[in-house]
Amino acid sequence: MNLHTKTLAALAAGLRARDFSSVELTRALLARIETHQPALNAMISVTATAAMQEAAAADGVLARGGGGPLTGIPLVHKDIFCTEGVRTTCGSRMLDNFVAPYDATVVAKLKAEGMVMLGKANMDEFAMGSSNETSYYGPVKNPWNHKLVPGGSSGGSAAVVAARLAPFASATDTGGSIRQPAALCGITGFKPTYGRVSRYGMIAFASSLDQGGTLTATAEDAALVLRAMAGFDARDSTSVERPVPDYVAALTQPLAGLKIGLLKEFFEKGLDPENERCVRAALAVYEKLGAQLIEVSLPNLALSVPAYYVVAPAECSSNLARFDGVRFGHRAKEPKDLMDLYKRSRGEGFGAEVKRRIMTGTYVLSAGYYDAFYIKAQKVRRLIANDFERAFAQVDVVMGPTTPTVAFELGAKTADPITMYLNDIYTIGANLAGLPAMSIPCGLVQNLPVGLQIIGRHFAEDRLLSTAHAYQRETDWHTRVPPGYE
Amino acid sequence: MKPEEIASIAHLARLAMDEAEIPRYQESLTSILSFVGDLERAETRDVSPMAHPLPGLVQRLRADVVTETDAHERYQANAPQVAASLYLVPKVIE
Numbered sequence: 001m002n003l004h005t006k007t008l009a010a011l012a013a014g015l016r017a018r019d020f021s022s023v024e025l026t027r028a029l030l031a032r033i034e035t036h037q038p039a040l041n042a043m044i045s046v047t048a049t050a051a052m053q054e055a056a057a058a059d060g061v062l063a064r065g066g067g068g069p070l071t072g073i074p075l076v077h078k079d080i081f082c083t084e085g086v087r088t089t090c091g092s093r094m095l096d097n098f099v100a101p102y103d104a105t106v107v108a109k110l111k112a113e114g115m116v117m118l119g120k121a122n123m124d125e126f127a128m129g130s131s132n133e134t135s136y137y138g139p140v141k142n143p144w145n146h147k148l149v150p151g152g153s154s155g156g157s158a159a160v161v162a163a164r165l166a167p168f169a170s171a172t173d174t175g176g177s178i179r180q181p182a183a184l185c186g187i188t189g190f191k192p193t194y195g196r197v198s199r200y201g202m203i204a205f206a207s208s209l210d211q212g213g214t215l216t217a218t219a220e221d222a223a224l225v226l227r228a229m230a231g232f233d234a235r236d237s238t239s240v241e242r243p244v245p246d247y248v249a250a251l252t253q254p255l256a257g258l259k260i261g262l263l264k265e266f267f268e269k270g271l272d273p274e275n276e277r278c279v280r281a282a283l284a285v286y287e288k289l290g291a292q293l294i295e296v297s298l299p300n301l302a303l304s305v306p307a308y309y310v311v312a313p314a315e316c317s318s319n320l321a322r323f324d325g326v327r328f329g330h331r332a333k334e335p336k337d338l339m340d341l342y343k344r345s346r347g348e349g350f351g352a353e354v355k356r357r358i359m360t361g362t363y364v365l366s367a368g369y370y371d372a373f374y375i376k377a378q379k380v381r382r383l384i385a386n387d388f389e390r391a392f393a394q395v396d397v398v399m400g401p402t403t404p405t406v407a408f409e410l411g412a413k414t415a416d417p418i419t420m421y422l423n424d425i426y427t428i429g430a431n432l433a434g435l436p437a438m439s440i441p442c443g444l445v446q447n448l449p450v451g452l453q454i455i456g457r458h459f460a461e462d463r464l465l466s467t468a469h470a471y472q473r474e475t476d477w478h479t480r481v482p483p484g485y486e
Numbered sequence: 487m488k489p490e491e492i493a494s495i496a497h498l499a500r501l502a503m504d505e506a507e508i509p510r511y512q513e514s515l516t517s518i519l520s521f522v523g524d525l526e527r528a529e530t531r532d533v534s535p536m537a538h539p540l541p542g543l544v545q546r547l548r549a550d551v552v553t554e555t556d557a558h559e560r561y562q563a564n565a566p567q568v569a570a571s572l573y574l575v576p577k578v579i580e
Contacts, residue, residue, distance in 0.1 A: 097564075098564055099563070099564060101557070101560045101561050101563065101564065193540075194539045194540060195540055195543070208537060208538055208539060209539070234548065237545060237546055238538070238540075238543070238545075240540065240543070241546075300528065302524075303524065303525060303528055305521075306521055306522040306523075306524045306525050307522075307525060309518060309521065309522050310522050310525070317499060321500075324500075325566065326565070326566070326573050326575055327561075327562075327564070327565055327573055328561075328564035328565060328566075329564075331566035331567070332502075335576050336576070337576050337577075337578075338575050338576050338578055339500075340502075340576075341575060341576055342500040343497075343500050343501060343502035344502045346499075346500055346501050346502070347501050347502030347503060348502070350501070352510075355499075355501055355503075355511070356511065356514055356515065356518070358499050358501065359492075359495045359496060359499055359501070359511065359515060360515060360518055360519070362495050362498050362499040363495050363515070363519070364522075366495075366498065372526075373522065373525070375535050376525050376526070376528075376530065377522070377525055378535030378536050378537060379528070379530035379533040379534070379535050379536070380525050380528045380530065381535075381536045382533050382534060382535065382536035383528060383530065383533060385536060385539070416517070417514050417517070417518060418517055418518065418521050421521075431539075432539070433539060434538075434539025434540050458540065
């Protein structure tokens with residue numbers, strides 16, 4: 001029986017029906033990880049022994065008629081989430097030796113559901129990157145073509161799900177780090193509203209933008225996990241006190257009459273014509289299903305990338321100040337004084353992209369530049385949020401491409417940071433405005449996946465998921481598995 | 487950006503950087519700052535800065551009561567150097 005190509009929903013049903021056990025499922029997926037890890041480099045740590053114990057425990061719960069829909073389902077966590085007693089590196093030499101003393105809230109919640117952790121996924125260092133090439137542990141390869149990047153920063157998580165090594169991997173999205181790799185790997189990536197999922201124990205990059213979310217094959221699977229992941233957490237000061245709707249029950253909300261905004265600027269220069277063709281074909285499916293398409297405009301979109309590359313580095317330079325070689329993380333050998341200890345520990349512990357962003361942030365926050373860069377970027381951020389607000393006065397959701405092109409070659413964009421940054425032109429806006437957004441597969445160009453992005457109003461997770469689910473009931477792009485991973 | 491400016495920012499950010507590394511950061515930081523310089527052309531008169539993505543959200547405060555138990559041993563297990571429950575650093579005061 002081919003367990004790995006089943007969706008999470010199908011696996012949950014199979015476990016309940018006792019068609020197979022969590023131990024069998026976990027063993028099968030661990031074997032797949034062992035087989036494919038050398039080519040993909042998608043994992044940083046594999047926790048096989050603990051996984052088998054957790055699976056046996058889950059089988060025990062299921063045998064007694066207990067547990068929930070996620071009990072016994074294997075997962076992989078992005079290595080940005082703290083996992084008690086398990087090395088948590090954030091893709092950095094700085095944390096190469098760091099064993100988290102506690103679980104992130106996301107980790108604790110899914111553990112409480114009886115999910116089984118197979119290990120920790122590779123990622124761009126401190127989630128700073130769009131290609132998974134900044135990881136201290138080496139780049140992750142795209143399962144569709146090993147010469148190409150999987151996207152980033154959640155590149156390991158996306159490769160794991162695309163290669164069917166696990167039905168779900170956790171991820172985080174600060175400027176597109178869930179949606180962009182989902183698009184480039186042909187899976188479903190979901191970034192909730194800012195504040196919907198707890199950031200406690202999720203190593204901070206840019207605190208006003210970071211949000212945890214899901215990578216799965218389908219929107220239904222995303223709903224199943226998100227229902228358990230979301231919710232108020234007193235330990236996160238920006239966590240939102242608001243009940244979590246039943247995202248699974250909401251999947252079948254009717255689509256007819258839905259007003260879809262076409263993001264005009266997303267279809268202008270820079271978008272590959274073949275990607276555009278796939279996205280427009282997806283929009284035609286929605287029209288056929290009874291949705292109404294209305295063109296909307298985000299006039300300040302072009303400024304979203306520059307605004308982001310002030311706000312995010314500023315917050316990063318502040319957040320990463322905690323890595324000082326004193327309390328945890330890398331420490332330089334034989335420091336001659338305290339300043340030397342700080343400087344060399346950080347100089348050795350951080351990679352080039354992280355240093356670049358820390359320095360950019362330090363610069364834009366420094367006296368004399370603060371108003372011209374940081375305050376200005378915060379004002380532009382408001383303009384972008386206002387653009388979305390105006391769009392949502394006319395429509396229920398907005399749609400467009402997730403990325404300008406399909407996956408690019410390893411090394412193609414590493415020489416010039418701006419080229420890499422511009423890859424996130426379509427995804428950054430939702431982070432600046434704190435909106436929920438997702439990417440679903442909507443076609444193949446030269447056998448490489450294309451993503452359709454759907455952005456919704458604050459806390460409209462249910463609407464996004466049901467919109468994506470309606471499309472996935474009509475099409476089969478979400479069932480496509482990269483050749484060699486069937 | 488001049489090499490001295492790069493060295494100064496690296497110092498403020500507490501990042502050791504040798505001479506040979508400076509040109510690389512000089513080039514990329516110059517291009518990043520010129521790229522974000524585009525923000526200048528946005529008309530932002532009467533626009534208030536946005537620090538938080540959710541409108542109207544007020545930072546929550548909690549009651550001033552002890553909620554954490556002492557776990558310093560667990561936390562210090564990750565420290566590079568500890569003695570008598572204290573983090574060790576090179577001598578600061580002569």
